[in-house]
Amino acid sequence: MTVAELLERTSSSELTEWQAYERVAGPLGPARADVQSAIVAATVANANRSKGKPATPADFVPRWDRKPTQTVEEMVAIAYALNAAFGGTVEGGKDGATQ
Structure with missing residues (x-):
């Protein structure tokens, strides 16, 4: 169908x-x-x-x-850590600066 x-x-x-x-x-x-x-x-x-x-x-x-076992804050922290581990940068990151 x-x-x-x-x-x-x-x-x-x-x-x-x-x-x-x-x-x-x-x-x-x-x-x-x-x-x-x-x-x-x-x-x-x-x-x-x-x-x-x-x-x-x-x-x-x-x-x-x-239910998810991680909080949203924990998921965001993991995303930042993975991004850094793979050499990524963040525009307007946690403090508004490029990381």
Whole structure:
């Protein structure tokens, strides 16, 4: 289905609801193969473990509802550090000067 066909059949509010649902539950349709893969991964991990707690499929499924673990300030600091490490310059940087 093309985007134009989708927009003819589906309202904006319905698309927004599906988008919100996917943000919480993860992708729909074939993209949910992550759950199937997690089952296989848990089986393989358990078959090859010697001792310890058995793995569960939940141990291998990506979490789609995670919050960022870094603050905006931390992300900006990392961006400045990477820029400097690669020899970049910043026009009007933190203090307004070229760095």
